[in-house]
Amino acid sequence: MVGVLDRTDRKILRLLQSNGRISNADLAEEVNISPATCHRRLQRLFDEGYVKNVRGMIDAEKVDLGTLVLVGVVLDRSTPDSFAEFEAAVSRISSILDCYLVAGDFDYFLKIRVRDIADFNRLHAGKLITLPSVRQTRTFFTLKTVADTRAFDF
Template sequence: MTQLDGTDRAILNALQENGRLTNAELAAGVNLSPSACLRRVRLLEESGLIARTVALLDPRLAGVPGTAYVSVTLDSQGRKALDTFEQAVRHVPEITECYLLAGQHDYLLRVVYHDSRDLERIHTEILTPLPGVVRVQSTLTLRTVKRTTKLPI
């Protein structure tokens, strides 16, 4: 989907704020009939722009109040080394985000943990043994100032 009109943007913004809106509530909020609204939402889903609908959990209540950003350097930047590392990362639930970087480090990981003992376990038993890892550097967060999944549409 290459062209979004104002109504599409309104639908996307409303759903990013509250993915549990009923179709009737959404339609009323964007000034469409329910059938027209549902048709547009389905087109946005079919286009892939709406990738999926999820529930966002409170990390503290979920028992993982700690967040660390971990820079990882590999011993090789060849395609096979990157693929092997990325495949291994996909299976680690404590790693909630992984980004391939251009710059000093190869990857940036977002890691969640229960407490300092758990972070140490993750570091020694999970992160450093990942394929090709030669350096792991962690930065711990003190407080979340802003956290959103909402994209500026």
């Protein structure tokens, strides 16, 4: 059963979002609790699923994945089977960072990182157009990232 977040838990979560590598001792000092108490609270936050994981933010340009592409996808039918088949196929393509089932003009939005437009073109021709049940795609090449993985404000 998931517990209730108090002010200290929220502060721990906010600090962890801004610096996932913060030491337990530094985190405890920032929150004004003992390191042992901080460790227990942090462990509970992980155990109860408030924190899924902690990972580094990689600079996409430095690893030659500087082109961010958003793709809107419309399926040819809206059935549980077609959604499941599409989602399973998408999960096997490593260039697709995120996949969202959405309401509106599209069924899904895909967030994709590639080297450049030519790299995307190869991905599109080789994998995206062969995804199951896809009727239409619309591609958006991003020009500038204004906000990316902002911390939750709660």
